[in-house]
Amino acid sequence: MADPADLAGLRLFAGAEPSALEHLAGLLEELPFFAGDVLYRQGDPGTTFLLITSGRLGVVRAEGNDEHELLEAGPGSVIGELAMLTGRNRLATVVARSDGLVLVGDVDAFDELVHMPPVHDRVAEVIARRFAEITYPVPLTLRDGTVVQVRPLLRSDRATIEDMISRQSEETLRRRFFSPGHPGQRVVSHLVEINYVDHFAWGVTADDGTTGVAAARYVRLNDEPTAADLAFGIADEFQGKGLGTSLLGALAWVAAEAGVEHFTAEVLADNRPMRAVLAKAGAVSEVPSMGTVEVRLDVEAAKLLVDPHTGEQLRQAALDVVTAAGLVLVDLD
Numbered sequence: 001m002a003d004p005a006d007l008a009g010l011r012l013f014a015g016a017e018p019s020a021l022e023h024l025a026g027l028l029e030e031l032p033f034f035a036g037d038v039l040y041r042q043g044d045p046g047t048t049f050l051l052i053t054s055g056r057l058g059v060v061r062a063e064g065n066d067e068h069e070l071l072e073a074g075p076g077s078v079i080g081e082l083a084m085l086t087g088r089n090r091l092a093t094v095v096a097r098s099d100g101l102v103l104v105g106d107v108d109a110f111d112e113l114v115h116m117p118p119v120h121d122r123v124a125e126v127i128a129r130r131f132a133e134i135t136y137p138v139p140l141t142l143r144d145g146t147v148v149q150v151r152p153l154l155r156s157d158r159a160t161i162e163d164m165i166s167r168q169s170e171e172t173l174r175r176r177f178f179s180p181g182h183p184g185q186r187v188v189s190h191l192v193e194i195n196y197v198d199h200f201a202w203g204v205t206a207d208d209g210t211t212g213v214a215a216a217r218y219v220r221l222n223d224e225p226t227a228a229d230l231a232f233g234i235a236d237e238f239q240g241k242g243l244g245t246s247l248l249g250a251l252a253w254v255a256a257e258a259g260v261e262h263f264t265a266e267v268l269a270d271n272r273p274m275r276a277v278l279a280k281a282g283a284v285s286e287v288p289s290m291g292t293v294e295v296r297l298d299v300e301a302a303k304l305l306v307d308p309h310t311g312e313q314l315r316q317a318a319l320d321v322v323t324a325a326g327l328v329l330v331d332l333d
C-alpha cells in the first residue's frame, strides 16, 4: 500500500479529498527505483500503470537497432496506462534516470484515479493526448475521386470542428441543429467531449489531414442501451458525394462492436438527403409530426454500406480507443 502523503504532495491531486486519496493509496503499491533500473521492457505484457512520486524515468523506444528516448517523465506523471487499457504489449521501455519512487496500480486503481472529481479533468487531458497518439486515419475515396481521411474524433479537434461549423451554410446548420444559427460553446463541447463507448464520433478531414469536412456520431439511448441516436454534419462542398452513406456504414462497424443493434434518428421531414441515406440501410420512418420524422434501422444492415475490407479497417482504427475508453471513461459525461 502507498502512503497517501506521497499522493497529496503531487499537483495532480490538488484539491482531492483526503479520504479519496487514502482509498486510492490502498490500491497502489510502492516500488522504489535506482538510476539505471529497467521498470518494464518494450514488448512486455502491459497490466499496470506507473505514477511517479519522486525521481525521473526515461521512456525509450527501440526500432530495429535504433533506440530513441520518447520523453523523460517526473513526479506526478502517469505512464504505461495505455498498454494496460488496450490490453496491448508495452510500446516502450522505461528506464530510471535517477533514484526515486513510483506507485504501481492496475485497471481498478486507474479507474478510481480517473473518477476523483478534481483529478478527472487533468487525467482526461492525459488520456486525450494518448488517444491522439494512437489514432490514425483511414482514407476513403468518394464517388467523384476525392480522398478524405476518417479517424475517431478527439477533444483536440475542437478548433477544427469550430472552423468547419463557421463555414457551413444556414441550410446545413438548420438541418443539423434544427436552427439556422451557429451552435454555442456548450454544444461544441458536447460534440468533442466524447467517451467513445456511449458516444462515438468519426471526424473527417480533407486529404490534407487538417481541414475538417465532416463529423458523424451516435449517442447511446439512456432508456435503450442497445440503440443509439445518429447525427451527421457534412461541409456543404462535400455533400452529395456518397460521404454520408459511407459514414453511416463506418459508424455501424464501431457500433456493432459496442453492442449497439439499432440506430435511431430524428430528422427534419424536408431533409431528403438524410432520409435517402438512412433509407439505404432499410430505415423505417414514423409518420412526420411537428416537421420531424423519427427513423429506426438495423446496425447490421448499415454495415453493408461500406465494403467489408474498409469496414474492417475502420473497426481496427477505432478499436484501441473504444477498448481503452471502455475501461475508464464511460461514466465521465
Ligand SMILES: CC(C)(COP(=O)(O)OP(=O)(O)OC[C@H]1O[C@@H](n2cnc3c(N)ncnc32)[C@H](O)[C@@H]1OP(=O)(O)O)[C@@H](O)C(=O)NCCC(=O)NCCS
Pocket (backbone or CB within 6 Å): 171, 172, 173, 175, 176, 230, 231, 232, 233, 234, 235, 238, 239, 240, 241, 242, 243, 244, 245, 246, 265, 266, 267, 271, 272, 273, 274, 276, 277
Ligand atoms: C444529410 C447528409 C449527412 C447526407 O450526406 P451526403 O454525403 O450528402 O449524402 P450521400 O451523398 O451519401 O447520399 C445522399 C443521397 O441523398 C439523395 N438526395 C440528395 N438530394 C436529394 C433530394 N433533394 N431528394 C431526394 N434525394 C436526394 C442522393 O440521391 C443520394 O443518394 P445516392 O447516393 O444514391 O444518389 C449531408 O448532406 C449533410 O450533412 N447535410 C446537412 C446536415 C444534415 O442534414 N444532417 C443530418 C441531421 S441528423
